[in-house]
Amino acid sequence: MLGTYTGKLLRINLSTGEIKVEDIPEEYLRKYIGGRGLASYYLYKEVDPKVDPLSPENKLIFATGPLTGTAAPTGGRYMVVTKGPLTGTIASSNSGGFFGAELKHAGYDMLIVEGKSDKPVYIYINDDQVEIRDASHLWGKGTHYTTDKLKEETGLSRAKVACIGPAGENLVKFAAVINDKHRAAGRTGVGAVMGSKMLKAVIVKGSKKPKAATDKFLHVIREKTDTLRKDSITGEGLPKLGTKVLDNIINQNGLYPTRNFQTGVFEKTYEVSGEALVEKGYLIKNRACYACPIGCGRVTKLPTGLEGEGPEYETGWAFGADCGVSDLNAITEANFLCNDLGLDTISTGATIACAMELYERGILPKEDLQKGPELRFGNSEAIVYYTYKIAYREGLGDKLAEGSYRFAESYGHPEYSMSVKKQELPAYDPRGVQGHALEYATSNRGGCHVRGYMISPEILGVPEKLDPQSLEGKAEWVKIFQDLTAVIDSEGLCLFSSFALGADDYRDLLAAATGWDISTEEVMKAGERIWNLERVYNLKAGIDPKEDKLPKRFLEEPMPDGPNKGAVVKLDELLPKYYEVRGWTKEGIPTEEKLKELGIE
Amino acid sequence: MDERRDTDRGETKGTGNRIKIEFFATLRLVLGVAGLEIEADGPVTVRQLISIASEKLGTDISAKLMDGDKIKRGTMILVNGKNIHHLNGLDTLVKPGDRVAVFPPAGGG
Numbered sequence: 001m002l003g004t005y006t007g008k009l010l011r012i013n014l015s016t017g018e019i020k021v022e023d024i025p026e027e028y029l030r031k032y033i034g035g036r037g038l039a040s041y042y043l044y045k046e047v048d049p050k051v052d053p054l055s056p057e058n059k060l061i062f063a064t065g066p067l068t069g070t071a072a073p074t075g076g077r078y079m080v081v082t083k084g085p086l087t088g089t090i091a092s093s094n095s096g097g098f099f100g101a102e103l104k105h106a107g108y109d110m111l112i113v114e115g116k117s118d119k120p121v122y123i124y125i126n127d128d129q130v131e132i133r134d135a136s137h138l139w140g141k142g143t144h145y146t147t148d149k150l151k152e153e154t155g156l157s158r159a160k161v162a163c164i165g166p167a168g169e170n171l172v173k174f175a176a177v178i179n180d181k182h183r184a185a186g187r188t189g190v191g192a193v194m195g196s197k198m199l200k201a202v203i204v205k206g207s208k209k210p211k212a213a214t215d216k217f218l219h220v221i222r223e224k225t226d227t228l229r230k231d232s233i234t235g236e237g238l239p240k241l242g243t244k245v246l247d248n249i250i251n252q253n254g255l256y257p258t259r260n261f262q263t264g265v266f267e268k269t270y271e272v273s274g275e276a277l278v279e280k281g282y283l284i285k286n287r288a289c290y291a292c293p294i295g296c297g298r299v300t301k302l303p304t305g306l307e308g309e310g311p312e313y314e315t316g317w318a319f320g321a322d323c324g325v326s327d328l329n330a331i332t333e334a335n336f337l338c339n340d341l342g343l344d345t346i347s348t349g350a351t352i353a354c355a356m357e358l359y360e361r362g363i364l365p366k367e368d369l370q371k372g373p374e375l376r377f378g379n380s381e382a383i384v385y386y387t388y389k390i391a392y393r394e395g396l397g398d399k400l401a402e403g404s405y406r407f408a409e410s411y412g413h414p415e416y417s418m419s420v421k422k423q424e425l426p427a428y429d430p431r432g433v434q435g436h437a438l439e440y441a442t443s444n445r446g447g448c449h450v451r452g453y454m455i456s457p458e459i460l461g462v463p464e465k466l467d468p469q470s471l472e473g474k475a476e477w478v479k480i481f482q483d484l485t486a487v488i489d490s491e492g493l494c495l496f497s498s499f500a501l502g503a504d505d506y507r508d509l510l511a512a513a514t515g516w517d518i519s520t521e522e523v524m525k526a527g528e529r530i531w532n533l534e535r536v537y538n539l540k541a542g543i544d545p546k547e548d549k550l551p552k553r554f555l556e557e558p559m560p561d562g563p564n565k566g567a568v569v570k571l572d573e574l575l576p577k578y579y580e581v582r583g584w585t586k587e588g589i590p591t592e593e594k595l596k597e598l599g600i601e
Numbered sequence: 602m603d604e605r606r607d608t609d610r611g612e613t614k615g616t617g618n619r620i621k622i623e624f625f626a627t628l629r630l631v632l633g634v635a636g637l638e639i640e641a642d643g644p645v646t647v648r649q650l651i652s653i654a655s656e657k658l659g660t661d662i663s664a665k666l667m668d669g670d671k672i673k674r675g676t677m678i679l680v681n682g683k684n685i686h687h688l689n690g691l692d693t694l695v696k697p698g699d700r701v702a703v704f705p706p707a708g709g710g
Contacts, residue, residue, distance in 0.1 A: 244709070252682060253684070275626065467686075
């Protein structure tokens with residue numbers, strides 16, 4: 001009846017030690033699909049939006065979607081949902097690898113972690129056998145060691161591990177949850193929430209494969225996999241060059257944020273691009289996540305002998321152009337360090353970039369560096385050094401660990417933090433893309449590019465090419481992209497599948513997996529419901545709609561050079577239109593009628 | 602080196618009567634060259650440029666970039682950093698001294 005859902009959630013209270021399994025009502029599944037949507041609904045129902053994110057009253061939810069752990073193409077994704085310490089908004093962070101599929105195979109759509117342990121623990125899940133175990137011996141250790149050690153001592157060599165590193169333990173506001181050693185639920189500080197609960201890791205082994213409700217499922221899977229394989233982006237571009245294919249594209253289009261977004265063209269892009277990673281011989285091979293026909297992951301080895309995965313586009317940019325650094329060795333090393341220490345690479349690199357601007361402007365005094373390397377743009381030693389210091393909150397790292405906004409604010413200049421709702425912006429200067437700029441301003445989890453990736457139509461020309469500087473129709477596009485992304489995140493698929501698949505495809509997969517007679521309109525309505533639910537949660541948390549804004553730089557400082565020279569973001573024209581398209585008041589609040597229409601109480 | 606830096610900055614044009622074409626991503630890997638310069642006495646259309654480049658390369662790149670008479674979905678051709686979709690498409694005029702960047706369909710995030 002439930003098809004590829006297990007219909008069960010595992011609830012573990014770390015304060016009381018209670019472990020229980022609960023049924024998930026089918027009505028919730030149909031309304032919120034799973035993954036991001038379903039977990040957001042449980043958070044909305046169970047966690048007071050005013051709660052301190054790092055208190056025992058907050059909950060940490062690991063959620064799979066109906067397609068997670070199935071053979072559906074890219075069906076290896078899971079979400080970590082909680083109230084976030086960096087932004088104070090709802091936090092939800094997506095990751096691939098193999099952990100999510102394994103959790104599903106163990107028999108659970110979701111794992112809800114409550115309370116707080118008084119000593120370090122890990123959660124052991126082997127199908128129905130679930131235990132809270134001591135993790136004192138792992139506290140302080142990196143994610144790689146933790147992963148290996150847990151598999152070894154449990155004897156479950158094929159189990160999957162999601163864990164935190166020292167950054168999560170030390171409550172760094174942008175600490176990540178790392179699974180399968182190299183995959184990150186990176187953004188919004190979900191790792192700090194895990195650390196606040198003294199939960200070091202979750203190790204899971206499952207033996208139950210989900211069974212679709214209809215025989216059509218395999219046929220639909222074959223059809224969609226074929227589409228992905230034949231598509232020039234998902235079948236060729238991403239497998240060959242990974243996400244770093246974007247460095248040259250975004251730079252040549254003049255929106256590659258350089259030196260803390262002071263300009264949109266980086267003069268040394270050729271040194272750090274995806275092409276360079278191949279040409280320099282650092283790339284060893286590709287690695288695919290569970291059930292993924294794309295395989296965009298990069299396995300790399302540096303001339304120094306260091307080996308790992310990455311850098312992805314965002315990471316390469318955050319430690320590269322954003323810090324003015326063109327040393328691909330140092331960039332990759334900082335990336336590996338983030339994976340092992342459990343840090344979000346975007347916020348880590350962008351926070352260092354912000355500190356560099358403050359230092360160069362004479363706002364951050366030299367004595368505050370506490371003998372650390374100079375925070376000058378281009379200093380490759382600095383990116384590695386301060387990444388380490390952030391994870392351990394040592395020296396200046398303690399202040400940097402609060403994120404760029406709080407850091408810059410502590411020096412009286414929050415305007416130099418390139419963030420929205422206190423989360424650092426990713427690798428696209430909004431002055432070069434008006435629709436994407438609107439997406440930044442309205443993202444429910446703060447500055448983020450994967451809540452409605454408008455770069456796709458505005459720069460890449462998929463599904464059609466839009467003029468990046470035009471405002472026409474952009475509010476409508478952003479709404480559709482945000483709603484569709486909520487669907488993809490909730491089904492348990494990878495956002496990259498959307499370069500080749502559309503709303504009808506996601507409906508086909510969901511319908512075949514669950515047996516539901518469901519229309520594309522109903523699926524998109526679920527996406528809109530999820531978006532509005534997140535928005536209502538944020539409003540209740542005290543996030544003022546006035547926070548739907550961008551750093552002053554993008555509104556008042558015209559792009560100094562390159563193809564977008566002279567451009568600023570026209571947010572005051574875009575935002576009112578967006579609120580209208582969303583069916584919200586002109587102040588940005590969902591109306592009673594809208595909430596009623598969506599069935600949100 | 603200096604020349605590459607200039608084009609990455611998006612400021613400099615090609616030199617003299619030349620049009621500079623750069624290839625990126627899988628196109629660069631397939632062609633085995635990062636770019637070429639074409640001499641021109643006056644303006645040529647992007648369409649003509651593709652044909653001239655194909656001749657110089659000894660490989661017909663039009664099939665990689667065009668679908669019949671249209672730009673292939675996802676293909677990006679920039680003239681001085683501006684996508685020709687928002688100029689005059691394949692009929693966009695390129696002048697000596699301009700630079701053209703060509704990307705096959707690509708995505709990431």
